Amino acid sequence: MSRVLQNYGNQVTQGYHSSHHGIDLIGSHGGTDYVVAHSAGTVTAAVSGYGNRQGSSGMTAYGNYVDVTHTDGSFTRYAHLQYVSVSKGKKVNSGDVLGYMGNTGNSYGAHLHFEYWNASGVRSDPTPYIDADLPGLNSSTTANSSKAKAEKETKDITKVVVKSVEGSTAQHSTGNLTDTKMLSAGVEILIQNGDKIMLPCVKDDITLESHRKGSPAVLKFSCVKDSNLNFQEGNAVSLRVNKANVFYGYIFEKKHSSDMPVIQVTCYDQLRYFKNKDTYIYTNKKYSDLIRMLVGDFHLALGTIEDTGYPMSRAEETTLFDICGNASDETVLNTGKVLVQTTW
Numbered sequence: 001m002s003r004v005l006q007n008y009g010n011q012v013t014q015g016y017h018s019s020h021h022g023i024d025l026i027g028s029h030g031g032t033d034y035v036v037a038h039s040a041g042t043v044t045a046a047v048s049g050y051g052n053r054q055g056s057s058g059m060t061a062y063g064n065y066v067d068v069t070h071t072d073g074s075f076t077r078y079a080h081l082q083y084v085s086v087s088k089g090k091k092v093n094s095g096d097v098l099g100y101m102g103n104t105g106n107s108y109g110a111h112l113h114f115e116y117w118n119a120s121g122v123r124s125d126p127t128p129y130i131d132a133d134l135p136g137l138n139s140s141t142t143a144n145s146s147k148a149k150a151e152k153e154t155k156d157i158t159k160v161v162v163k164s165v166e167g168s169t170a171q172h173s174t175g176n177l178t179d180t181k182m183l184s185a186g187v188e189i190l191i192q193n194g195d196k197i198m199l200p201c202v203k204d205d206i207t208l209e210s211h212r213k214g215s216p217a218v219l220k221f222s223c224v225k226d227s228n229l230n231f232q233e234g235n236a237v238s239l240r241v242n243k244a245n246v247f248y249g250y251i252f253e254k255k256h257s258s259d260m261p262v263i264q265v266t267c268y269d270q271l272r273y274f275k276n277k278d279t280y281i282y283t284n285k286k287y288s289d290l291i292r293m294l295v296g297d298f299h300l301a302l303g304t305i306e307d308t309g310y311p312m313s314r315a316e317e318t319t320l321f322d323i324c325g326n327a328s329d330e331t332v333l334n335t336g337k338v339l340v341q342t343t344w
């Protein structure tokens with residue numbers, strides 16, 4: 001468990017001492033992770049553009065870093081980030097992603113350097129607060145809620161389990177998953193393969209897990225194999241509960257049971273792909289062209305996207321989120337137009 005890393009617990013690699021006024025952390029699996037805000041506040045520094053500067057001192061030693069100032073005037077600092085994904089002035093909640101762990105500034109291997117500065121501007125050892133509220137910033141409202149709070153933090157997943165849905169054998173029709181004619185009450189899963197929509201016979205539980213904000217949701221179900229059911233990895237899937245669309249994503253994996261005519265299916269929403277790291281080198285493409293290219297490469301659905309003008313050439317090796325973000329920033333800088341991203 002960690003309040004400063006998104007997916008892993010923290011492993012402290014260097015504690016607080018007279019010449020190190022913070023603590024160094026890596027993920028409990030020994031690697032890097034997204035760095036998240038320890039507590040709610042406002043981003044008061046978001047510094048990027050630094051590479052590795054071993055041996056440097058002063059502010060450049062921090063490399064790329066973010067400060068989050070909390071309601072009592074204290075702040076937390078997150079340093080050596082590979083990249084920063086927030087900008088100054090942004091309000092963040094506890095757990096919101098600030099950037100990705102890195103090796104910028106005076107750093108010898110990717111880690112997070114985390115500092116706590118009290119309201120008087122004095123640093124102290126953040127170790128006691130690493131998985132707890134900062135002093136004087138108790139976000140709990142009732143006296144005995146610390147246990148409940150701890151439980152909430154370890155289970156930072158909302159899981160919806162739909163118990164044993166009884167489906168009928170697969171039916172199929174032609175249309176689109178967004179077609180309202182397809183809606184009926186109850187719980188149903190629809191799969192679209194080409195122009196065919198199938199309603200598979202779902203067996204046992206349907207689980208929908210959604211992690212923190214900005215993380216992909218995972219939908220898992222099993223369905224009975226029959227002659228009408230024909231779908232592939234990559235097909236679009238929708239889960240509807242009482243006519244409301246609660247999940248829309250893509251089939252990521254299909255597993256067949258050896259002894260039963262049952263297929264276990266795992267689906268992710270589109271965000272999953274945008275967390276992938278990839279290398280994209282492109283020349284003379286507009287931001288809108290880039291989005292079309294990524295969406296095409298990952299077989300994602302795209303709404304309408306306006307021509308953004310301003311062709312650019314870039315080489316990127318990072319997450320799709322950042323590939324898009326960087327292209328968007330460059331376009332905004334050069335056209336003065338603020339881009340509104342279409343929902344995907």
Ligand SMILES: [Zn+2]
Pocket residue numbers: 014020022023024112113114
């Ligand atoms: Zn450090």
